[in-house]
Amino acid sequence: MSDWVYVRDIAASEGQVVTVKGWLYNRTDKGKLQFLLVRDGSGLIQAVVSEKDIGPEIFAEVQRLTQESAVEVTGIVHADRRAPGGFELQVQDVHVVQFVQDYPITPKEHGVEFLMARRHLWIRSSRQHAILRIRAEITRAVRAWLDGHGFLNMDTPILTPSSCEDSTTLFQTDYFGEPAYLTQSGQLYNEATIGAFGRVYCFGPTFRAEKSKTRRHLTEFWMVEPEMAYVDLDGCMEVEEQFVSYIVQSVLANRADDLKVLERDTSRLEKVVPPFPRISYDDAVKLLNDKGLDFKWGDDFGAPHETVIGESFDRPVFVHHYPTAIKAFYMEEDPQRPEVCLSVDLLASEGYGEIIGGGQRTASYELLEQRIKHHHLTREAYEWYLDLRRYGSVPHSGFGLGIERTVAWLCQIQHIRETIPFPRMLERIYP
RNA sequence: UCCUCGGUAGCUCAAUCGGCAGAGCAGCCGGCUGUUAACCGGCGGGUUGUAGGUUCGAGUCCUGCCCGAGGAGCCA
Numbered sequence: 001m002s003d004w005v006y007v008r009d010i011a012a013s014e015g016q017v018v019t020v021k022g023w024l025y026n027r028t029d030k031g032k033l034q035f036l037l038v039r040d041g042s043g044l045i046q047a048v049v050s051e052k053d054i055g056p057e058i059f060a061e062v063q064r065l066t067q068e069s070a071v072e073v074t075g076i077v078h079a080d081r082r083a084p085g086g087f088e089l090q091v092q093d094v095h096v097v098q099f100v101q102d103y104p105i106t107p108k109e110h111g112v113e114f115l116m117a118r119r120h121l122w123i124r125s126s127r128q129h130a131i132l133r134i135r136a137e138i139t140r141a142v143r144a145w146l147d148g149h150g151f152l153n154m155d156t157p158i159l160t161p162s163s164c165e166d167s168t169t170l171f172q173t174d175y176f177g178e179p180a181y182l183t184q185s186g187q188l189y190n191e192a193t194i195g196a197f198g199r200v201y202c203f204g205p206t207f208r209a210e211k212s213k214t215r216r217h218l219t220e221f222w223m224v225e226p227e228m229a230y231v232d233l234d235g236c237m238e239v240e241e242q243f244v245s246y247i248v249q250s251v252l253a254n255r256a257d258d259l260k261v262l263e264r265d266t267s268r269l270e271k272v273v274p275p276f277p278r279i280s281y282d283d284a285v286k287l288l289n290d291k292g293l294d295f296k297w298g299d300d301f302g303a304p305h306e307t308v309i310g311e312s313f314d315r316p317v318f319v320h321h322y323p324t325a326i327k328a329f330y331m332e333e334d335p336q337r338p339e340v341c342l343s344v345d346l347l348a349s350e351g352y353g354e355i356i357g358g359g360q361r362t363a364s365y366e367l368l369e370q371r372i373k374h375h376h377l378t379r380e381a382y383e384w385y386l387d388l389r390r391y392g393s394v395p396h397s398g399f400g401l402g403i404e405r406t407v408a409w410l411c412q413i414q415h416i417r418e419t420i421p422f423p424r425m426l427e428r429i430y431p
Numbered sequence: 432u433c434c435u436c437g438g439u440a441g442c443u444c445a446a447u448c449g450g451c452a453g454a455g456c457a458g459c460c461g462g463c464u465g466u467u468a469a470c471c472g473g474c475g476g477g478u479u480g481u482a483g484g485u486u487c488g489a490g491u492c493c494u495g496c497c498c499g500a501g502g503a504g505c506c507a
Contacts, residue, residue, distance in 0.1 A: 026468075033464040050464070067457095082465060102441080107468045108456050109443050113499050169505090185507095210505055211432065223507060302504075345507095357507060402507030427499085 002074050007043030010077055010087050019074045020045060020089065023124070024065050024100075026107055034062055036091070037084075038073055044126070047073045047089040054091060062094050067106070068124070070097035116417065120431045123421055130258035131418055134251055135407045139203075141250035142224050142401070145243055146201050151226055154193040156186030156202040161381060169209040171219075182207035187398060188330070190227035191361060191388055194396055201226040213426050215415040216303070216353060218404060220424035227398030233332075233342040233360045236397035237318050240346055240356055241274040244316060244401075248272040251410050264412045268350060271315050278318040281340065284309055300326045306353040313349065320344040320359070329371040332360040332395075344399070352409035358399020365389035 002017045010018070022040030036047040051059040065071065075089035082088075105121055115122045122128055147153070159173070159180050170181040186202035193200045203224040210217070228239065248269050251259070259266055279287070288295040288305055291312075295305060300322075310317060324333055324341040331341040343359035362368045368389055372382050407419035417423040422431065 028466045028469055029463085030466060030469080031463040033466080035466050035469090037467085046467085048465080052464095080465095082467085084467065102458080104441075106442065106457055109468095111443075111500090113438095114442070116499095206507075208506070212505065213500095214502070214504090214506095217506070221507065300505085303502090354507065400507060405507060 007038075007040050007045045007085075010043070010045060010085075013077045014079055014087070015077065017074065017076050017092065018089075019072055020047070021072045021097075022070075024067060024069045024071055026067065027062075027065055029063060034059075036062070036065070036071070036073065036094075038071060038089075039124070043085065045085060045087060045089060046083040047075060047091050049091045049094070054093065058094055061096060064099070065096065066100050066103065068103040068121075069100040071095065072097060116423075116428065117430070119422055126261055128418060130255075130261040131407065131411050131413065132421060133258050134255050134262075134411055135403070135419060137251050137255045138247055138403060138406055138410065139222075141247045142203065142243075142403075144250075145246045146224075146226060149199075149239075149242075151199045151201045152193075152197045154186075154190060154197070154200040154202055155204065156183070156189040156193075158183050158204065171207050171209045184208055185223070185400065186225050187227065187400065188385055190225060190398060191330075191385070191396065194227050194229040195388060195392060198230075199226070199228045211426050214303070215417075216405060216408075218416055218420065218423050218425055221416075221420070222403040223400045224403065225398060225400040227396065229396045230394050231397045232395050233320065233344060233397060236358060236360065236399060237276075237278065237320070237344055238274075240318070240344075240358070240399055241276045241316075244276075244346065244356070245273050247406065248410065259411075262411050262413070264410075268314075269410065272349075273315070276316050276318055276346070277313045278320060279309075280321045281319055281323065282321070284319050287312060298323050298325065303353060306347050307351040310347040310349055310353060311351055316349055316355070317347050318344050319347060327359075329375045329377065330361050330368070332362045333367065342397075346399075348405070348409045350409065350412070352405065354402075355405045355409060356399050356401050358397065360395060360397045363389065363393045363395055365393065 002019045004021055005013050005018045007020060020038055020040055022038045025037040025039045025044060027037070028035040032051045034049040036049060038045055038047055049059065049062050072095040073089060073091055074093040075091040078088055078090055079086060080088045104118055105115070105125065123132060159175060160183050161180060170184060173180050173182065184206055186204065190200050190202055201224055204222065205220055206223045207220055209219065226239065228236070252266060252269055285295060285297050288308060291308055293305065293308060301309070309319065320343065321334060321340040322343045324331065324339055327341050327343045331343045334340045334342060341359065345354050346356035347353060348355045362371065365386060368386060372379060404416045404419040408416050411419070417425060
């Protein structure tokens with residue numbers, strides 16, 4: 001019995017007889033010679049089957065093998081320039097674990113509707129495989145950087161009694177006869193945990209019940225939200241640029257093969273190092289007007305505006321000091337200019353738009369109380385949040401990074417639906 | 432929610448002015464010792480999303496409905 005090895009480790013077994021356990025990705029039949037492309041989750045390897053090596057009986061069985069049949073392939077590992085990946089197996093034995101009939105996804109072209117309905121199988125395809133491996137690297141890097149920089153992971157609730165912000169629509173559920181909502185942000189809770197721990201982050205799913213039907217929106221998406229006590233707007237931007245740069249450089253260093261599968265131009269990503277350019281909302285408006293776009297001060301940027309601003313720089317760009325009126329109720333005002341607030345968004349390059357929203361939070365009890373009233377929020381529901389301004393209120397900042405948008409940017413893919421194993425979108429909750 | 436486009440074989444698509452519904456791939460049969468979405472030959476494969484309407488005749492024109500895609504708004 002030969003050793004079971006994963007394809008990713010195959011180079012270490014050159015010249016040895018090993019067994020690969022996986023699924024048939026594709027097969028080419030040349031008569032007395034067949035090429036099996038076997039994937040095992042860790043990689044893809046070509047297995048060369050010759051009739052004279054394994055005899056007519058097994059050879060004929062292999063000839064009947066169909067796409068995605070489960071197989072255990074035993075053979076000698078050879079380096080060969082002609083093989084994808086540089087190594088191949090000269091097959092000595094094939095054990096068929098399951099013959100598969102009529103696997104629906106062929107190596108040919110398919111439409112989005114067809115593939116999305118078969119998402120549970122589509123994730124086996126090489127492009128999807130590469131994207132989801134990069135996603136895993138991004139989430140690994142997120143935790144590694146935060147854990148290494150004094151942030152404590154605080155898991156915030158998914159079931160919440162009310163809205164965190166007043167702007168978006170929430171999914172309502174029944175909580176023992178009372179209405180409850182799926183969280184749209186852990187931020188408010190993290191403003192409490194920083195009072196206990198100083199620097200924290202939450203990382204989990206977030207839900208928005210808006211009927212958004214665009215390439216940048218999911219109804220369920222993942223967001224990491226760091227929050228920091230005694231950190232102002234400038235300090236927040238410094239953390240963001242260090243954090244994002246680390247994530248990008250980790251993907252470049254650890255997922256080069258997957259970026260190649262996606263044919264990602266990595267030269268743009270190599271430039272993603274601190275410092276990032278910083279422009280005020282005022283200057284962003286000027287920039288848009290100078291480029292001939294019709295945009296007036298006080299409006300929020302739409303997708304085309306974000307694209308133009310993002311494309312004006314060679315790395316992600318901070319836009320800060322948005323009008324107070326278009327931002328959430330908890331944003332701190334600029335003391336010199338109350339009509340703008342200490343908020344900052346990070347717009348990704350290459351037209352991928354906003355990947356981070358954040359800024360400095362209101363520290364003043366009086367201002368927050370006034371904002372809650374002004375935004376028609378229920379005072380009672382925010383009493384605990386007001387408590388945080390009663391007992392040791394300090395300047396503090398935080399931000400939320402959208403994982404799927406980051407994956408789409410780094411993978412250079414057109415639609416966010418491919419950045420999560422099972423996307424939840426308007427009109428799609430299957431599979 | 433609004434705007435635009437689409438739905439034809441298992442998949443991806445074609446079908447001229449309203450006039451016999453067709454190709455590639457997949458499947459099945461045969462051939463081939465270096466294939467990379469292999470190639471060569473052969474075979475089978477259809478309630479044209481759905482309900483009506485116009486017409487001698489509708490995949491094609493008209494209306495409703497269903498489903499999907501792209502975009503807007505909102506946002507990460």
